[in-house]
Amino acid sequence: MNESKGRFGIHGGQYIPETLMNAVAELEEAYNHYKNDEEFNRELKELFNNYAGRPSRLYYAKRMTEDLGGAKIYLKREDLNHTRAHKINNVLGQALLAKKMGKTRLIAETGAGQHGVATATAATLFGMECVVFMGEEDTIRQALNVYRMKLLGAEVIPVKTGTATLKDAVSEAMREWTSRISDTHYCLGSVMGPHPFPTIVRDFQAVISKEIKEQMLEKEGRLPDAVLACVGGGSNAIGAFYHFIDDESVRLIGCEAAGRGIDTFETAATMNVGSLGIFHGMKSYFCQDEYGQIAPVYSISAGLDYPGIGPEHAYLHDIGRAEYVPVTDEEAVCAFEYLSKTEGIIPAIESAHAVAHAMKLAPTMDKDQIIVINISGRGDKDVAAIARYRGEDLHE
Amino acid sequence: MSNIAKAFKSGKAFIPFITVGDPDVETTKKAVLAMVENGADLIELGIPFSDPTAEGPVIQGANIRALAGGITTDKVFDFVRDIRKETDVPMVFMTYANVVFSYGAERFISTCKEIGIDGLILPDLPYEEKDEFQPLCRQYGVDLISLIAPTSKQRIAKIAKDAEGFLYIVSSLGVTGTRSQITTDLSAIVKVVRENTDIPCAIGFGISTPEQAKKMAGLCDGAIVGSAIIKLLEQHDTDAPKYIGEYVKSMKDAVRSCI
Numbered sequence: 001m002n003e004s005k006g007r008f009g010i011h012g013g014q015y016i017p018e019t020l021m022n023a024v025a026e027l028e029e030a031y032n033h034y035k036n037d038e039e040f041n042r043e044l045k046e047l048f049n050n051y052a053g054r055p056s057r058l059y060y061a062k063r064m065t066e067d068l069g070g071a072k073i074y075l076k077r078e079d080l081n082h083t084r085a086h087k088i089n090n091v092l093g094q095a096l097l098a099k100k101m102g103k104t105r106l107i108a109e110t111g112a113g114q115h116g117v118a119t120a121t122a123a124t125l126f127g128m129e130c131v132v133f134m135g136e137e138d139t140i141r142q143a144l145n146v147y148r149m150k151l152l153g154a155e156v157i158p159v160k161t162g163t164a165t166l167k168d169a170v171s172e173a174m175r176e177w178t179s180r181i182s183d184t185h186y187c188l189g190s191v192m193g194p195h196p197f198p199t200i201v202r203d204f205q206a207v208i209s210k211e212i213k214e215q216m217l218e219k220e221g222r223l224p225d226a227v228l229a230c231v232g233g234g235s236n237a238i239g240a241f242y243h244f245i246d247d248e249s250v251r252l253i254g255c256e257a258a259g260r261g262i263d264t265f266e267t268a269a270t271m272n273v274g275s276l277g278i279f280h281g282m283k284s285y286f287c288q289d290e291y292g293q294i295a296p297v298y299s300i301s302a303g304l305d306y307p308g309i310g311p312e313h314a315y316l317h318d319i320g321r322a323e324y325v326p327v328t329d330e331e332a333v334c335a336f337e338y339l340s341k342t343e344g345i346i347p348a349i350e351s352a353h354a355v356a357h358a359m360k361l362a363p364t365m366d367k368d369q370i371i372v373i374n375i376s377g378r379g380d381k382d383v384a385a386i387a388r389y390r391g392e393d394l395h396e
Numbered sequence: 397m398s399n400i401a402k403a404f405k406s407g408k409a410f411i412p413f414i415t416v417g418d419p420d421v422e423t424t425k426k427a428v429l430a431m432v433e434n435g436a437d438l439i440e441l442g443i444p445f446s447d448p449t450a451e452g453p454v455i456q457g458a459n460i461r462a463l464a465g466g467i468t469t470d471k472v473f474d475f476v477r478d479i480r481k482e483t484d485v486p487m488v489f490m491t492y493a494n495v496v497f498s499y500g501a502e503r504f505i506s507t508c509k510e511i512g513i514d515g516l517i518l519p520d521l522p523y524e525e526k527d528e529f530q531p532l533c534r535q536y537g538v539d540l541i542s543l544i545a546p547t548s549k550q551r552i553a554k555i556a557k558d559a560e561g562f563l564y565i566v567s568s569l570g571v572t573g574t575r576s577q578i579t580t581d582l583s584a585i586v587k588v589v590r591e592n593t594d595i596p597c598a599i600g601f602g603i604s605t606p607e608q609a610k611k612m613a614g615l616c617d618g619a620i621v622g623s624a625i626i627k628l629l630e631q632h633d634t635d636a637p638k639y640i641g642e643y644v645k646s647m648k649d650a651v652r653s654c655i
Binding site: 174 | 445446447449450452453456460463468469470492493494495496497498499519520521522523524525527528543544545546547548549551555566569570571
């Protein structure tokens, strides 16, 4: 009997070329060793605290709470981390692991550019080479991040195939990995791809929910009633959910990018419009046609513009433990502006999808109930695109 | 004897690949018949996938052109039904796991049997995930072809032991596409394969010239060529079948000359 690894219910697995099988096995073995290694954990904690700036704050959004007139709203400020997003948590973990494995080169895919910037940063910090694959379309939408990566010494390769967005960047990074394995670690940016990536990335991001839980108990003496996070591949969401999965009183809500609406083809809301499939190394839900051709998805957010979702989310959906709701471009842009104006916090357009759903949910809840929104990143990178959406050209 | 075994019974095999529907099924049909006429022993028919992660730029291009031309899995099946009236050459599908899965694995694999497809090559289905389709493949008598890579090392023996049809040995790291040199120690890999199985093995990835084909087939039981054929389609479009026929003849002659 063959042994399929890394399953979350029926999802997950290792659907990758034979060429990569020993590479993922080697990665799994190294991870299983180092995750319990005292020295590794001490080094990682040091990096989290003194380089990335953890723990990130849990902020009570008083004005937003009063304005919406329902549940108490807390913001988990992952946007305050070094490199401005939650992505650094995973990257520091994987880069440290890669270094211990003797790798000298990191490759990564990126959508909005946040994971690429984080990988370029970690590569610099660890004295490693770095190559980032980014859809050509995204290099235009997120030109600022392209320049940041170059400034950090990374090579950015625009991917022109397919829809020239995140999925194509993942495909190209996988192709690159099959051609150069011995010195190269593929620093995958989300809880997706073949085992052991969904588990490794989740474990490094789980620091988010560990902190939320501690901070919430300290501030309120109880657990929140709902935790909200945006979902593309799903790394910030799984990070925010993980330590609450066994606390059944806590609703876990993933906010998907609906683009122009789930009744249109211009959407990336995988749980709402997708079906079961096998792609990018995993079995999970994907936006695809009846013949299994992957759909050209769309969202205003380059970071959520992905036709699949991580296998653990697919499982949490199947067992009804987490809910996945669609949020349109328009709703996300309104939330982007709303949080800027009520709290003086400009969220990433990705995170604004979670803010948008909180704006609908909070007024339906009691005042003694509590919502936590994971603000996975900050919105500086999006300002020009939002201005354009509102018909203003900033001549960048 | 399975139909695939027949491809290897009279000396070294030459195995060309073509993406069905690039640029249209009429051209694919003419090209496949030209391959058969010129000595192809087994033909790999590619069912296009939107995101072929194991392919280099050349075969990616063929996938895109074929999909843009409106090919679907059902149309590929119709194509095979049609061409089976004219040839009994062994044929296998090469596609991605999602194409089989989304069609319904049993519906897909039973249709393979019905229309005369002898095997299935899925580059994103490694040994550990074979159970996804292996039981159905056995039930319907369609060989699920296993791949071995330059990085397989200690995995070679177990993969070879369980292999069916033929073994596809990937010559080099990376994706499909022509290479000026193949540097992997393939004879060492073939040696381990031979110790663990009696089924034939063929080398693919990076082969484009008769000299390379002769050298590679000399190490095992056959040579597989894809990108070089797709390049002829890129270059000559609907006129390509004639050039493909000439090319297959030169490659088959080279392979035949191995001892």
